[in-house]
Amino acid sequence: MSAFVAHGGRLSAACARYGGAPEDWLDLSTGINPVPWPGAQTYVPDWRALPDPAALARLEAVAASHFGADPALCAAVPGSEAGLRALGEVLREFPLAPGPLTYSTYTKAFGSADNGAPGPTVRVLTNPNNPDGTLQTRTEVLAALDRQEADGGWLVVDEAFADPHRDVSVAGEVREGRRLIVTRSFGKFFGLAGLRLGFVLGPLAILDALRRLHGDWPLSSAAIDLGLTAYADTDWIGQARQSLQRRAQALDMLLARHGLAAQGASPLFRLVRTNRAASLFETLARAHILTRPFEGYPQLLRFGLPGHDSALARLEAALTRWSCDG
Amino acid sequence: MSAFVAHGGRLSAACARYGGAPEDWLDLSTGINPVPWPGAQTYVPDWRALPDPAALARLEAVAASHFGADPALCAAVPGSEAGLRALGEVLREFPLAPGPLTYSTYTKAFGSADNGAPGPTVRVLTNPNNPDGTLQTRTEVLAALDRQEADGGWLVVDEAFADPHRDVSVAGEVREGRRLIVTRSFGKFFGLAGLRLGFVLGPLAILDALRRLHGDWPLSSAAIDLGLTAYADTDWIGQARQSLQRRAQALDMLLARHGLAAQGASPLFRLVRTNRAASLFETLARAHILTRPFEGYPQLLRFGLPGHDSALARLEAALTRWSCDG
Secondary structure (H helix, E strand, C coil): HHCCCCCCCCCCHHHHHHHHCHHHHHCCCCCCCCCCCCCHHCCCCCCCCCHHHHHHHHHHHHHHHHHHHHHHHHHECHHHHHHHHHHHHHHHCEEEEECCCCCCCHHHHHHHHHHCCCCCCCCECCHHHHHHHHCCCCCHHHHHHHHHCCCCEEEEEECCCCCCCCCCCCCCHHHCCEEEEEEEEEEHHHHHHHHEEEEEEEEEHHHHHHHHHHHCCEEEEEEHHHHHHHHHHHHHHHHHHHHHHHHHHHHHHHHHHHHCCEEEECCEEEEEEECCCHHHHHHHHCCCCEEEECCCCCCCCEECCCHHHHHHHHHHHHHHHHHHHH | CHHCCCCCHHHHHHHHHCCCCHHEEECCCCCCCCCCCHHHHCCCCCCCCCCCCCHHHHHHHHHHHCCCCCHHEEEEEECHHHHHHHHHCCCCCCCCCCCCCCHHHHHHHHHCCCCCCCCCCCEECCCCCCCCCCCCHHHHHHHHHHHHHHCCCCCEECCCCCCCCCCCCCCHHHHCCCCCCEECHHHHHEEECHHEEEECCCCHHCCCCHHHHHHHCCCCHHHHHHHHHHHHHHHHHHHHHHHHHHHHHHHHHHHHHHCCEEEECCCCCEEEEECCCHHHHHHHHHHEEEEEECCCCCCCCCEECCHHHHHHHHHHHHHHHHHHHC
16 A cells, blocks of 8 residues: 555556556545536636736735635645645744644655754644544644744644634634744645645745745646636535535445444545554455555545545445455 | 836736736737647646646656656756746755846845855856847857856756757756756747746756655646647647747848847847837837836847737837837
């Protein structure tokens, strides 16, 4: 499973190992909404001109409004992963504070402490956390910020999976003089991960350094156009929040019928813990269903949401085979 | 003209100052091919999945083949401007060597020397140079590399506008142990600047640092798909080289009829020098034709290529008005 522990979405590697073409696979290895915002389906981008800086500024304002944040403290980045990489560079004097199992990019983006030497750190708090779906309240997050600020460090709150949840974001708490940075992802909730669009909310000196790093055209024309329309589509956003919860419940019931208890609060992915995770991954992969294992945690497997009833039925059939084998 | 000296393509600012909607303007302020590669016109991207790392590797190989470079030493970046910004970060211990009037990004991306203190530098050599179109031979470029290496510095050759020219690229000279880095742009020659696609060719340690900075998904799905198809379209590439030369000659003849001698070897842009550059910019802008002035060089004006005969006729009419006013 070693090819599949770094990130989800590695369908090419899955085809090379288990056969089939990418379109034959049911990819449950990511936390990407399988029912994307529909406005992108018929959109033919006009790639000819350079992206327009005025449109980029409008996108940052519309997105900040969705986040409940100050538009002056919101910078668009080409994907939240790229935003985290840039933050690692900007905050390179601060080593990463150790934390629980979470997104693998953090250790690649941020430096590590030399022999656990004391001193201020950057702590990344993922809310809800990936992969276990632990959701912290705003009060808990702000208490973590107080602890980081007391040490002269920084708190980065990665809210890549926060869109399905109301009242958890601390994006509105970002302000000048505070050592709080929030990252947001467009592609996960809107189901358009190939677009590469994310946002960093933080004090101006941080955003200035990010913008210097990403340059004068950080986004493609398509990311600006689609982001502008999608974040303003409050009807779809409300409906998606509801339908993600329904789909997550259906997945939980299916998993429970096979003795698997799904964990966490995120409807975009469900984590199961079983001693038979390796055989579960293998059985599903042979049925061309890709799930997400984790290095060093052989009893964990993360499931993305099946998008349609037919996908749920396909997963059910494969789980039944696995249960019978056990 | 201050809003228009940083970069070309600032149509929103032009509309705000001189009226009209972006589609009313003839934008001659950039060096982007006005007749783009046609494969993008009907392409509806599938944005749902994360970009595929295997497809990214194929794109780097196809592009390296177009550049005549070692595919192992070729990294895709989200636009050559973003690549230069990242190089500025990776090579931050080396100040930028002073040079002639050239692309404004260099001074934003690279550090400046403290009071001209001696020591190794990074020199950026733009070939052909923007905006004056000076073209250097491979021998001249490699001599500049020798000088940089003798001092322990680096040479970055920005070949953003090199595609129309055969036998000028030093991309094939990049190798392990040499202090040579080459940057390439997709959007200019292929006329698709909104896509944000470029390449950096350099020793592995440089590419590793760039990849760490840009993260695991440096490109959008569309940039990978279109880049893969366009760089393999050798028929179109050959035809575009010929037609760019024809269009540049037609523009030169038109400018000459109004007493303006176009300078340089690049068919993607033509530079004119006239004491009346300010009135020329203004007259054209009032006719909703945007050209490119340069801060501190009030006698220079750069013209991008008109894409069609009707655009050429529109420019001719405006130039006639300017000549009559003079």
